Amino acid sequence: EDQVTQSPEALRLQEGESSSLNCSYTVSGLRGLFWYRQDPGKGPEFLFTLYSAGEEKEKERLKATLTKKESFLHITAPKPEDSATYLCAVQGQETSGSRLTFGEGTQLTVNP
Amino acid sequence: EAGVTQSPTHLIKTRGQQATLRCSPISGHTSVYWYQQALGLGLQFLLWYDEGEERNRGNFPPRFSGRQFPNYSSELNVNALELEDSALYLCASSQSWGGQPQHFGDGTRLSIL
Numbered sequence: 001e002d003q004v005t006q007s008p009e010a011l012r013l014q015e016g017e018s019s020s021l022n023c024s025y026t027v028s029g030l031r032g033l034f035w036y037r038q039d040p041g042k043g044p045e046f047l048f049t050l051y052s053a054g055e056e057k058e059k060e061r062l063k064a065t066l067t068k069k070e071s072f073l074h075i076t077a078p079k080p081e082d083s084a085t086y087l088c089a090v091q092g093q094e095t096s097g098s099r100l101t102f103g104e105g106t107q108l109t110v111n112p
Numbered sequence: 113e114a115g116v117t118q119s120p121t122h123l124i125k126t127r128g129q130q131a132t133l134r135c136s137p138i139s140g141h142t143s144v145y146w147y148q149q150a151l152g153l154g155l156q157f158l159l160w161y162d163e164g165e166e167r168n169r170g171n172f173p174p175r176f177s178g179r180q181f182p183n184y185s186s187e188l189n190v191n192a193l194e195l196e197d198s199a200l201y202l203c204a205s206s207q208s209w210g211g212q213p214q215h216f217g218d219g220t221r222l223s224i225l
Contacts, residue, residue: 031211032213043204043218046216049213087155091211098209099160102154
């Protein structure tokens with residue numbers, strides 16, 4: 001069974017204070033690891049897909065990296081508008097078809 | 113490009129009733145997925161439809177069912193509603209399956225009184 005664990009559960013940063021969010025996973029053959037951002041009352045917004053260890057993707061202040069056991073979402077010089085819940089999900093090749101298995105998320109608050 | 117649209121935004125029902133939730137995928141997407149996001153819990157996979165067929169279902173009872181229409185839109189039906197069915201129901205679509213990102217709508221908030 002695919003499993004995803006995210007840490008920390010909640011993170012408070014000052015504007016400009018860089019940090020990282022962790023996503024640890026176990027999966028029977030990784031088809032893809034996905035990062036999403038979810039604002040209150042909204043559906044998850046797709047950020048990145050990572051397919052193999054060593055891969056990195058960047059978008060504005062966000063950078064996602066992948067190893068064989070975990071992924072990191074690095075946030076550089078965050079702004080208050082980066083406040084949201086960040087979700088990590090995996091898709092396995094063998095046991096889960098096309099379903100995504102999500103972690104519980106990290107609730108990020110960036111104070112001005 | 114229009115995103116995934118879901119209706120209604122909110123739905124209030126009582127125990128034992130039936131609910132129907134609707135989803136229109138992004139144009140060109142053939143796969144539709146349904147997830148449940150209950151308060152304090154993560155997103156849980158419900159159902160996956162592709163090319164009109166149910167391809168996979170999560171660990172939910174049979175009173176959760178759905179279908180996909182020829183235009184790739186989908187509906188989720190929940191029968192014999194229970195209090196614990198109160199949740200945000202999210203629909204997602206993807207261009208194909210197997211490694212493609214799933215794009216989500218803003219969900220239907222189902223409240224059971």
